[in-house]
Amino acid sequence: MAEFKQADSMYEWFDQRLGIDKFVKVMMTEYWIPKNINFLWAMGVLLTVMFTLLVVSGIFLLMYYKPDINMAFDSVNYTIMQEVAYGWLFRHIHAVGASVVFLIIYIHMFTGIYYGSYKRGREMIWISGMLLFMLFSAEGFSGYMLPWGQMSYWAAYVITEIFGGIPLIGGDLVVWIRGNFYVADATLTRFFMLHVLLIPLAILGAIVFHFYALRFPHVNNEAGEFFDFDEEAEKYLAGDKKNSKVVPFWPVFLSKDFFVLGFFLLFFFYLVFFHYGFAMDPINFDKADGLKTPSHIYPEWYFLWSYEVLRGWFFEIAGISGKSLGLMAFGFANIIFLLLPWLDRSPMVKPANQRPYFKYWFWLMIADLMVLTEFGKLPPTGPNAWVGFGASLVFLILFIALPFITKAEAKKVGGK
Amino acid sequence: MKELKILAVIAALVGITYYGIEPYAHSVMHPEVSAADFTFKDAKNVDTSLAGNVENGKVLVEANCIACHAIEKAGHPALMPNADAAASYGVVPPDLSHAGRIYDKNYLANFIFDPVSAMHLSHKYPVGGTKAFPMPSYNWMTPQEIMDVVSYLQSVAPKVTEDKEGHKATFEAACGRCHSMAYAKFDATTPKDSIKAYMGATPPDLSQYIKSRGEHYLHSFINDPQVLLKNTSMPRVGLNEKAQEEVIAYMEEIGDSKKAERESLGLWVMLYTFVFAILAYLWKRKIWSEVH
Incomplete structure (x- = not known):
């Protein structure tokens, strides 16, 4: 074990034990990002913020939601939306957030395709990103079932039915996924588990992996230029900030992200409070009824x-x-x-x-x-x-x- | 500026897609229907320009209506409990206290003359069919007599307040014999089994209809259900415009009770976010001026 000398301050005490100085350098002040970027490079931070909003609003919803086909609909539409203080706010943030997160994911993804940020060493960034897309899709799909409205039920019915087309195992697979021969209480409780535990855990892991995958190949830039990050970082640290091709993650890169985030959140909250119908389909305010197929699914x-x-x-x-x-x-x-x-x-x-x-x-x-x-x-x-x-x-x-x-x-x- | 161009391209692509999957797709799935008609101009069996005589109306009502209908506000209580009334007639006959207030005059007069044609229910009760509507036609009355009855009903109808209590009274008089409103802890006055047998299906609980159908749909639907849902067994109930607005207001007060809170908080949150965005922009300008 290393020698520990008496710490002169609380900061030093923690630094001795956790290496805060070094950690902050590696993660923030000496994590280098290309300077030649536009606002599309802020989508990653936007997604991180959106995911945080979804987790936090989801935790509040989880306190009152009841995963049972007889109680789910009213626990959402009456208890959460009308009885719990600001329950409606958490539901709106969660529902609109789930929709908007996909808008940002698509922008993020097509930005990657447009600038060719998936090749020449950046393959793992792309793969981990697509893995996140799939996990978010599963998360969105499982979450949509929880309010137990007509669209929850029938979308779940139609989508799980798709697996029935797989040769040989299709029929059994559908029953295995649903936990019953039709979409039923067993389906709701298992989708609830997937939505609040298994998939979020996997998403957290995949986010860490996605960030890690950025470390070695580095973030792409607007011109697709390859340059020596160490050399440019030296330049920056030596004080030649204007000629260096890189900027540190904190505070330079994030200051731009916060600016983009601010205007994005303005748009997001407008949707949350005033224009949420696209994310909360009217048909889903009719309780699920397995005997009554909506005219449009x-x-x-x-x-x-x-x-x-x-x-x-x-x-x-x-x-x-x-x-x-x-x-x-x-x-x-x-x-x-x-x-x-x-x-x-x-x-x-x-x-x-x-x-x-x-x-x-x-x-x-x-x-x-x-x-x-x-x-x-x-x-x-x-x-x-x-x-x-x-x-x-x-x-x-x-x-x-x-x-x-x-x-x-x-x-x-x-x-x- | 290049970044604004990029933003414009994204906004255009997102905007086109949004237009296609929201306003446009919904207009295809739910085509516009003819505007609500609060004059009920298709009902013209009775000359409603005649001035009614309240005194004579009172005599006619007491001789013809109160054998089945309660008129609490005029001192005629219900003759039997709701369950018994439902068992006798299929559905609880309405208390007529509010009839003169909530129904359009033209509709009400034509309803008394011939209920089935006024309600647009001839597909359910065809002439010479096996089923008969519980209330007989009063087509033997003269138009003057019918207008006397209408005037009397208008004279006994109580005024209601312009608030949730008043909206509730209108809702219960107009919809409450068949529809429940669980989120207002209100059960339809006709028992579930009776109403199911009478209508062919249990009429839906209306707690969330303001969200699932929306004001726009309800505005046309309540005025004449057949326009949007051909052959439904729900009758055209003949509410006048004001009563219908009160019904929809009540559905919103129950189904979307946090609307006012949502809209006022929304402005504050957006203002807060806007201040944050401006500060973030100024900070970004300062930080980036050192590296450019």
């Missing part, structure tokens, strides 16, 4: 694009049923983003608009996702069904074509 907006990829395949092709084709397309859509670092064969790390072929691919992909999202909500009848099919097909083609497009790009730019 749709998932939350952030699942619409993949739901439409599933739903777009509505007719049989070469003896394979539309349902099976849809399920295959859905499976493809849900793993394909994870593989992006290996589908992009061009070594260029540049903003998409500076890449000769990738730029078309990127904006087509965004447009296609928007079409899928829109038609995922509309009733799938008449021409809507065909638009859905077309957009679903375009989605598959885009990702199958990506390796070829980027390979051609690599050739054109000659390995730059």
Whole structure:
């Protein structure tokens, strides 16, 4: 054990034992971030804040929520919304927060794709980020069931039913997930467990991993430039702050994030107090009724694009049923983003608009996702069904074509 | 400035997507219906321009109505308990105390003349069908006599206060024979089993209808349920505009009781956040001036 000399202050006492000085340097004041960035680089901190808001509001809701099919609906809509002081505020923050967190996740994700921040050493950042996306999806889906409204019930019914299409094990799998032959009390209690314990734990772990994965390859910058972080850090520490290409996480990077956060929260609280209908669907204020199917069933907006990829395949092709084709397309859509670092064969790390072929691919992909999202909500009848099919097909083609497009790009730019 | 351009692109993409999945998708799923008609102009069996005679109306009401209907406010109590009344008629006959206040004059007159056509329930009670509506048509009365009855009912109706208590009285008179409101601890006056048999299904509890249906939908629906829900067994009840507004206000007072708190707190939170954002911006300017 090291020699401990008498501490002269409380700070020193703790520093001797916990290495506060060193910790603050490593985590904050000498954790280097590129200077050449824009506000899109603040999305990570926004997400951290949103996750914190969700956890805190969730803890308050947890004190009054009752995971039982006979009590859940009223515990949310009467006890929490009307009896508990500011219970409505926590529910609104939680419900709107769950929706807005996905908006920021998508912006964060497409920023990563646009600037090529998933390759040349940054693969693990991307993978851990996509893992977080999947965990958040599971968290959102399980949480949506808890108020036990009509949409909670029927969305859960439709989505769990999807697994029934998997060959051989499908039927058993659905029963295993639901804990019953239909969506029932057992389904509610297990989704409750997943929502408040298992998935949040996994998310916490994945967030730590995501942050850690940033350490070695470092954060990308607006130009996709590679430079020696140690050299630039020396420059900064020596006082040449203006010429250094890096800034410390604290206070420089965070000061910008707080500014972005401030205006984001203004928007967020506007939604929480005055414009929350998009996140709290009216139909979900009718109590779940397994005998009464709502005329329109749709998932939350952030699942619409993949739901439409599933739903777009509505007719049989070469003896394979539309349902099976849809399920295959859905499976493809849900793993394909994870593989992006290996589908992009061009070594260029540049903003998409500076890449000769990738730029078309990127904006087509965004447009296609928007079409899928829109038609995922509309009733799938008449021409809507065909638009859905077309957009679903375009989605598959885009990702199958990506390796070829980027390979051609690599050739054109000659390995730059 | 470049960052503003990026922000504009994101705002445009998010805005287009939002428009598509919210206002547009909902307009496709719930098409607009014809505006609510508070004059009930399709009901024209009775000439409602005739001035009614309250004294004669009183005589007619006492001879024709109080065998089944209570009129508490005019000293005619209910003849039997609710459960017995429901067993006899299928549904508890309404106490007519508030009838002259909550129902539109034209609707009420035409209702007395022929209830089924006024309520838009001829699909449920077709002419010559097996089921008959519990109240007979008073089409043998002259228009003058019907207007006398209407005038009398208007004269006995009590005034109610412009607050939650008044809204509650209107709600219970207009909706409370069939619908419960659990969050107001109110049970429909017709017992559950009777009302289920009478209507074909248990009429829904209305505690959260202000949220699940919304004011816009309720405004059309209460005025004439058939417009939005073809062949529903819920009758057109014929509320005048003021009574309907009171009913909706009560549904909001019960179903969204924290609305006022939410809206006032919202402004304070946004003001606080705005101050934070401005301070954060000034701090950012100061910090970044050293590195640029």
